[in-house]
Amino acid sequence: MSFRFELLQTDGKARVGRLHTAHGVVQTPVFMAVGTQAAVKGLTPAQLDDAGVQVVLGNTYHLTLRPGDEVIAELGGLHRFMNWPRPILTDSGGYQIYSLAANLKIDDRAAVFRSHLDGALLELTPEKAVRIQENLGADIAMCLDECPPADTPADYRDVAVRRTIHWAERCQAAHRRTDQALFAIVQGGTDVATRVRCAEALTKLDFPGYALGGFSVGETMQQMLTALEPAADVLPHDKPRYLMGVGTPLDLVLAVARGIDMFDCVLPTRNGRNACAFTDVGQIKIRNACHKRDSAPLESDCPCPVCRQYSRAYLHHLFLADEMLGPTLLSLHNLAYYSRLMAQMRQAIAERRFGAFCQARLARWGGEFL
Amino acid sequence: MSFRFELLQTDGKARVGRLHTAHGVVQTPVFMAVGTQAAVKGLTPAQLDDAGVQVVLGNTYHLTLRPGDEVIAELGGLHRFMNWPRPILTDSGGYQIYSLAANLKIDDRAAVFRSHLDGALLELTPEKAVRIQENLGADIAMCLDECPPADTPADYRDVAVRRTIHWAERCQAAHRRTDQALFAIVQGGTDVATRVRCAEALTKLDFPGYALGGFSVGETMQQMLTALEPAADVLPHDKPRYLMGVGTPLDLVLAVARGIDMFDCVLPTRNGRNACAFTDVGQIKIRNACHKRDSAPLESDCPCPVCRQYSRAYLHHLFLADEMLGPTLLSLHNLAYYSRLMAQMRQAIAERRFGAFCQARLARWGGEFL
Numbered sequence: 001m002s003f004r005f006e007l008l009q010t011d012g013k014a015r016v017g018r019l020h021t022a023h024g025v026v027q028t029p030v031f032m033a034v035g036t037q038a039a040v041k042g043l044t045p046a047q048l049d050d051a052g053v054q055v056v057l058g059n060t061y062h063l064t065l066r067p068g069d070e071v072i073a074e075l076g077g078l079h080r081f082m083n084w085p086r087p088i089l090t091d092s093g094g095y096q097i098y099s100l101a102a103n104l105k106i107d108d109r110a111a112v113f114r115s116h117l118d119g120a121l122l123e124l125t126p127e128k129a130v131r132i133q134e135n136l137g138a139d140i141a142m143c144l145d146e147c148p149p150a151d152t153p154a155d156y157r158d159v160a161v162r163r164t165i166h167w168a169e170r171c172q173a174a175h176r177r178t179d180q181a182l183f184a185i186v187q188g189g190t191d192v193a194t195r196v197r198c199a200e201a202l203t204k205l206d207f208p209g210y211a212l213g214g215f216s217v218g219e220t221m222q223q224m225l226t227a228l229e230p231a232a233d234v235l236p237h238d239k240p241r242y243l244m245g246v247g248t249p250l251d252l253v254l255a256v257a258r259g260i261d262m263f264d265c266v267l268p269t270r271n272g273r274n275a276c277a278f279t280d281v282g283q284i285k286i287r288n289a290c291h292k293r294d295s296a297p298l299e300s301d302c303p304c305p306v307c308r309q310y311s312r313a314y315l316h317h318l319f320l321a322d323e324m325l326g327p328t329l330l331s332l333h334n335l336a337y338y339s340r341l342m343a344q345m346r347q348a349i350a351e352r353r354f355g356a357f358c359q360a361r362l363a364r365w366g367g368e369f370l
Numbered sequence: 371m372s373f374r375f376e377l378l379q380t381d382g383k384a385r386v387g388r389l390h391t392a393h394g395v396v397q398t399p400v401f402m403a404v405g406t407q408a409a410v411k412g413l414t415p416a417q418l419d420d421a422g423v424q425v426v427l428g429n430t431y432h433l434t435l436r437p438g439d440e441v442i443a444e445l446g447g448l449h450r451f452m453n454w455p456r457p458i459l460t461d462s463g464g465y466q467i468y469s470l471a472a473n474l475k476i477d478d479r480a481a482v483f484r485s486h487l488d489g490a491l492l493e494l495t496p497e498k499a500v501r502i503q504e505n506l507g508a509d510i511a512m513c514l515d516e517c518p519p520a521d522t523p524a525d526y527r528d529v530a531v532r533r534t535i536h537w538a539e540r541c542q543a544a545h546r547r548t549d550q551a552l553f554a555i556v557q558g559g560t561d562v563a564t565r566v567r568c569a570e571a572l573t574k575l576d577f578p579g580y581a582l583g584g585f586s587v588g589e590t591m592q593q594m595l596t597a598l599e600p601a602a603d604v605l606p607h608d609k610p611r612y613l614m615g616v617g618t619p620l621d622l623v624l625a626v627a628r629g630i631d632m633f634d635c636v637l638p639t640r641n642g643r644n645a646c647a648f649t650d651v652g653q654i655k656i657r658n659a660c661h662k663r664d665s666a667p668l669e670s671d672c673p674c675p676v677c678r679q680y681s682r683a684y685l686h687h688l689f690l691a692d693e694m695l696g697p698t699l700l701s702l703h704n705l706a707y708y709s710r711l712m713a714q715m716r717q718a719i720a721e722r723r724f725g726a727f728c729q730a731r732l733a734r735w736g737g738e739f740l
Contacts, residue, residue: 042694067687075665075683083679309453317437324412
């Protein structure tokens, strides 16, 4: 097993560490760029490097539908297919089945659903989710889970948690690749007791890493933090913790403060495509007329290639003129912003001043819930 | 005057030379990438470098409408605005007025028309075309011309040519920037005598370079070559010759054989966005199902970053999945293909084997008209 997590330093609950993977070392806490369809939208791998991206996430559901995991395996795996030589994580497809597929029927045996692309009837079992991810060849694969919406009644929430644990066992039993780590996913919605119970059950199965799934599905930030913290607390100290699908810069700071090591979210790239740039003083809507003659960069102290080379006026022009380069450049800046925020957090934790770092960020961003 | 053309070598009518500009030296024959709205669609300047692009062309009509040439001047000029530190050529806006603008009324004084963006009533005079291009700050600016369609009756064609010559004089009189070369444009449609007369009249005005405009407006390739060659023949030997808006790889070879030094065309980037890749054995439609599992690059001997890093299967996938990266990567390859073709021509001319080079290319491409 080439995967290993090295915990280097803690400050309160916040942690700095290293993930050792078959495709290199990852500094944690880390934000992973979403590359759903084997591409981070609009960016080349060289541009991801420029943005300080350490890990790319691929979506199993999308990739198995198109081009197909067997096609990718034939072509040498996802790293080679998309020309990204560094670590990749693939999700299990669970979340997309609930959010994208149609006519979902789920029981302990399998999830049966129709493709959102062509309506084809498909079936995903824990074993198949593992096989697909082994075909894709990511460094980190995820167990198939059930991820019900935030307002799910308690009785069904318990069914979903029981099934998630059962499926984690089946995924673990089916998993063969020794160059790939399989993480389990803690479900349980916003109910603290259920989350903790799920985390404890999965911990007994001894996975190399654990994710907290089923957040960002409609709950408030306070609900998320309330359920996240006790669940993280019962997870093993020496294993990485990944908060799936989260979030804003504020979310990241608050979750790192609660012991989370890994994140992914479409926000930096999606907002970038929609002409929103992240900065330390909030988001900039670059289409706004105030930027038309502004020779300043998005952020004066940002070392990213976009801020070093382009004015707000130029970026504003690209979006008004509907030039593809606008979405590309804002996505690049936003990922660089996220990378830099994570690096700042790692440094603050390493220097045991993360509390002050959080206070300063929250004061600037108007955040609460610390 | 910092602009200078150095003719290094000829082989038949084909020429190898160097343009010395305020932003560096350009090897000719050269293909210039079209960056209409201050961006080559989908590509960063770093990617243009990777594609071997030497010169970017900006469109005066588009840039004066949006963001405005005065905005660009305020921000330090077009080079700085778009972060392209190497040579830029701007057209005069003439061609776009005829192809894009509405309600065109043209007389010797001015062209009056409505913006295709918002219907605003606008006026372009030779003096204004020069002032706009001085604001943009390109290394090479173009005189305002009149570019009638291919089927224009002879009497109006003569009016347009007379006006083009008259406007060239006015542009020359208005032009002030010593770090910018102003080229004249030869019109005259497909009529040899008119073309030659226009070329002779403009030559007397002693411009630092000459363009052949009004091609690719509906005439056949044979008509173009027939009108082009005698016009090129009467242009001064020691000045660069630029064939505007042309063309296919075959067009480029045939025109270089007739003494043309500079080209621009949207074909490599437009076709790239539409999933067509140029190769030495013709265009590849990368959406075709035959590429789904093809691990080969677009061209096995192409040194461009796309061919070195990505399979046809991946590029096929990007287009089927509607990923922005597909248009970006195919545009990059296509520009690299064009750059390489020009470099091969320069080498063949320098080694005085351009005739054989042409024969080999035409045999491969099924071209005629040599």
